[in-house]
Amino acid sequence: MLLAASTQRTIGLVILAIVFIGGLVYIYFNIRSARDELGSEIELAANRRPYMDDDELETKRLDLALGSSLVLLTITAITLPLYWLGEPGRHEGRDVDTDRIFTNRGEEIYLEGAQCVACHGSEGSGGSVSTAITTESGEFVAQVSWKAPALNTLLSRFTEDEVIHTLNFGRNGVMPAWGAGGGGPLTDQQLEEVVYYIRSIQIDEDQINTEVANGIREGVETKLRAESDAEWAIALREVNEAKDATARDVTLASRDTFGFDCTEQGDDPRCIADNEAAQVLLATEAEHAGALEAAVESWLADVDAVRQSAWDAALADNPALDNEGNEEDWRFAALELLSTPGEVEGQELYLEYGEILFTNTAAAGSYSCARCHTYGWSFDATGPYSLELHGTDQPILDEYTQGGGFFGPNLRGGTELEQFETAASHADFITRGQTIGATYGRGGSGGNGQMPGFGPATDSSPVGPTIGNSDEFSYPALLTDEQIDAIVAFERNL
Ligand code: HEC
Ligand code: HEC
Structure with missing residues (x-):
């Protein structure tokens, strides 16, 4: 961007310099040519009729036309390079505006539109979601509270392209698919807006x-x-x-x-x-x-x-x-x-x-690493369970197989x-x-x-x-x- 800015500014300055020097050269030659021409006719030859003299030909109208053209030309010659000079500033201004607009819209989606806040906490500080665990064949096992990771450190973990992938397709059934690519409700631009908001809360x-x-x-x-x-x-x-x-x-x-x-x-x-x-x-x-x-x-x-x-x-x-x-x-x-x-x-x-x-x-x-590499860790599978809250008194696992593989591969x-x-x-x-x-x-x-x-x-x-x-x-x-x-x-x- 800096490079682009300075290129535009340089072009602007060069044009301005050319206009200025060109102007000086023009004035110089104009003054020179205003001197009497050498060998011009002093007297009219006998076979020629005198034509209207200069004063008669150069009416006020011509003066006006030439004068206003000169003014317009000067304005054009000066404003064009000046416009170029202002171009980088305008880009910056546009970037700031886009940033602000995208970030605000992203925040709106985070808080209202998609309610990321309900699971990921205010300003992406992390939270949880209540969800039902079922067997592979779909039988109810327990109601659990599943950790939803903080997003205020997200961009230290993933590039924005990788984030877009997760937003598109969701994760493990508990993080919904948001993008049109994964059958979700948000457009590509809305996903980008959310990323702008996430950028702002790191x-x-x-x-x-x-x-x-x-x-x-x-x-x-x-x-x-x-x-x-x-x-x-x-x-x-x-x-x-x-x-x-x-x-x-x-x-x-x-x-x-x-x-x-x-x-x-x-x-x-x-x-x-x-x-x-x-x-x-x-x-x-x-x-x-x-x-x-x-x-x-x-x-x-x-x-x-x-x-x-x-x-x-x-x-x-x-x-x-x-x-x-x-x-x-x-x-x-x-x-x-x-x-x-x-x-x-x-x-x-x-x-x-x-x-x-x-x-x-x-x-x-x-x-942590366990949230992706250890089955059950994200929903406290060994924790105390109560019938009222979880639909069972039995913990889902007696103990974790740490690093045994879940979303990420087995490390054991x-x-x-x-x-x-x-x-x-x-x-x-x-x-x-x-x-x-x-x-x-x-x-x-x-x-x-x-x-x-x-x-x-x-x-x-x-x-x-x-x-x-x-x-x-x-x-x-x-x-x-x-x-x-x-x-x-x-x-x-x-
Ligand atoms: C219904 C609850 C819920 C909502 C709403 C939700 N998420 Fe999630 N999200 C989760 C859970 C739970 C996980 C962790 C999944 C796992 O453990 O595999 C997650 C994971 C993620 C991840 C991966 C982060 C990482 O470090 O692994 C991102 C990014 C993310 N969510 C962004 C969002 C955004 C942005 C929104 C709003 C558009 C959103 N989520 C809405 C529950 C939710
Ligand atoms: C958001 C989920 C997630 C988290 C958190 C996570 N991993 Fe992973 N990990 C993965 C995935 C997915 C792969 C497989 C990558 C691939 O092959 O594309 C992987 C692969 C690995 C591998 C390579 C395994 C192999 O044999 O190929 C190691 C080692 C590993 N992770 C260690 C860690 C450590 C250490 C941490 C914590 C500091 C961690 N992971 C946190 C998802 C995660």
């Missing part, structure tokens, strides 16, 4: 880092609450179980007696017990909040120590790794060790960290060691993601680009009619190299 790198870090902490917390042998953890598990038990009693009572409700039957012993359990839970949570926080910190510090020891071990193997320019080699040498069982003490802990990243629940799972059983010869090329794939039509690894197909990239992204062919679209758009990474490495090590050991 969050920055700091916000992303904070969300990811909060998700990690939550994952560590959940893990420690479930598995830690510390006193605080045992106490918390006890009071949580007691609360679950009293809550179950209340639920069963309301199933037995139609209309049973603790807000009205507050003096029922089961309601009193449940109320008390809730108080105890609250107090115990408050009492141990500090210990929990400290345990999370120390767990993360232990992971750091394992990573550091792998970097040290890699350097001990090859002292040239800390030479300038070898940062990447050092990183991947350490990653190879962290991915290989028995090479680094504490590898199990590092892999647990990788699993927490793989299943990061922040922003409706947008930073050493498949990734086959697909990617080295941890480095594996990490590179996670960083860039899959590109429409491009192959990857040893035999990765050129699909629809539906495997997101988790590193920084640039989009060099954004959609829409904006002239300035020859510009590239850049978006921040969703995961740091350090986080991607932990996931890679986890996947290489699935």
